[in-house]
Amino acid sequence: MGDGIFRQKNGMVAIDIVASCGVMTPEQLSGLARLSEECGVFRIKLSTRQTLVAVLDEKGAGRLVESLPGLGLKVSPYGNVVRAVKACAGSSALCPRAVGEALALGIEIQDKYLGMEVPKDFKIAVAGCLRGCTDPYCADLGIVSSGREVFDVSIGGFGGSSKPLHGEVVARRIKREDVFLLIDHVLNRFRALGEPGEKLGRAITRLGLTPFLPPAGVKEAQQAPPDDFVKFLED
Amino acid sequence: MRYAGPAGMDLEKMAVPLENICSQCDYKGTPDCREPECLMGFARRVLSYAVQKGLLDVPGASSLIPKGDFKHYYPEALVPALAETCRQCKECRDNHTPDCVVALVRSSVEYTVLSDSIPYPGSVFMYLARIKEQNPELAALLAGELSKKG
Numbered sequence: 001m002g003d004g005i006f007r008q009k010n011g012m013v014a015i016d017i018v019a020s021c022g023v024m025t026p027e028q029l030s031g032l033a034r035l036s037e038e039c040g041v042f043r044i045k046l047s048t049r050q051t052l053v054a055v056l057d058e059k060g061a062g063r064l065v066e067s068l069p070g071l072g073l074k075v076s077p078y079g080n081v082v083r084a085v086k087a088c089a090g091s092s093a094l095c096p097r098a099v100g101e102a103l104a105l106g107i108e109i110q111d112k113y114l115g116m117e118v119p120k121d122f123k124i125a126v127a128g129c130l131r132g133c134t135d136p137y138c139a140d141l142g143i144v145s146s147g148r149e150v151f152d153v154s155i156g157g158f159g160g161s162s163k164p165l166h167g168e169v170v171a172r173r174i175k176r177e178d179v180f181l182l183i184d185h186v187l188n189r190f191r192a193l194g195e196p197g198e199k200l201g202r203a204i205t206r207l208g209l210t211p212f213l214p215p216a217g218v219k220e221a222q223q224a225p226p227d228d229f230v231k232f233l234e235d
Numbered sequence: 236m237r238y239a240g241p242a243g244m245d246l247e248k249m250a251v252p253l254e255n256i257c258s259q260c261d262y263k264g265t266p267d268c269r270e271p272e273c274l275m276g277f278a279r280r281v282l283s284y285a286v287q288k289g290l291l292d293v294p295g296a297s298s299l300i301p302k303g304d305f306k307h308y309y310p311e312a313l314v315p316a317l318a319e320t321c322r323q324c325k326e327c328r329d330n331h332t333p334d335c336v337v338a339l340v341r342s343s344v345e346y347t348v349l350s351d352s353i354p355y356p357g358s359v360f361m362y363l364a365r366i367k368e369q370n371p372e373l374a375a376l377l378a379g380e381l382s383k384k385g
Contacts, residue, residue: 092288092290096289096290096291097291097292098292099292099294099332099334100294129292129330129332130330130332131327131330146294147294147295148294148295223294223295223298224295225293225294225295225296225298225299226293226294226295229284229293229296229299230299232280232283232284232287233270233271233277233280233284233299234271
């Protein structure tokens with residue numbers, strides 16, 4: 001495992017900064033802007049994984065890295081680890097199409113799993129509805145809200161390479177807590193069965209889906225309309 | 236300031252033909268007017284809830300459509316409501332869900348005149364074709380209504 005700090009062809013250094021699935025407070029954003037100016041940051045690029053890549057001369061890089069925790073930010077881990085989680089705006093506060101609280105789930109998943117070592121980089125995408133703005137089927141593990149507190153989970157996808165794969169759905173309409181049981185299970189199996197440098201999707205192609213299927217306790221939950229809707233209907 | 240809005244849907248516009256149907260109902264204003272048990276009442280409440288909450292999907296709500304409402308409705312009165320759902324439909328195709336607010340209203344209206352709700356194909360054109368298979372007269376009325384300016 002390494003940190004997302006990269007020497008650029010132009011001699012500068014790029015630092016990959018991770019926030020809570022791309023969500024920042026104004027204080028974090030303005031603090032980062034001030035810090036960037038003080039450290040001589042040349043440009044900041046938004047990444048496809050909802051991180052920020054600051055490009056600057058090496059002399060200011062150390063100070064930038066050291067100051068990030070003070071803003072509640074950090075350097076994104078890089079290499080064969082669980083990467084920054086990509087989550088859409090799916091929440092009752094931000095997206096009218098969201099059927100569940102996907103953003104909060106994505107943030108919690110990132111807090112728990114970011115940087116954990118695996119045979120090959122492991123990308124997680126969370127979406128609040130089946131439109132899948134974060135391309136969940138192109139992630140090693142994709143999660144899609146299928147109800148207010150229930151989620152579908154697919155595994156084994158990846159969008160990159162010359163031979164991309166779509167993930168396969170291994171669980172439908174499972175509870176939030178079961179999503180974590182399933183991620184634990186998939187990561188454990190991947191660490192045990194994956195070859196070094198092998199993507200999860202390739203491991204599934206080699207071994208079949210069975211070793212990665214959800215543990216017995218993870219079951220489909222019943223669909224129930226929101227309580228406040230039922231009350232609204234009856235009042 | 237211009238807002239992109241949630242797919243540009245006008246939910247309040249969908250409520251107007253439903254209110255017209257209700258205003259002609261014999262039960263309107265009587266103790267027997269029970270909205271949760273009435274297809275039109277359910278559709279109106281779905282719209283009110285969605286507008287109030289700023290939602291376009293109500294997960295699981297399709298299971299609450301009161302299919303036991305067997306009141307008689309005239310197709311001519313229902314067609315404007317059905318047409319408005321077609322106008323507001325964003326033709327989500329693969330992303331269609333029966334718990335979409337537009338789909339909930341459309342299904343509620345369909346149950347009044349069709350023996351069963353039509354599985355929505357995510358496209359207005361294909362929808363009309365399916366209605367025609369089940370009820371050619373309704374399809375003709377709907378096509379006529381849709382050809383009017385909404």
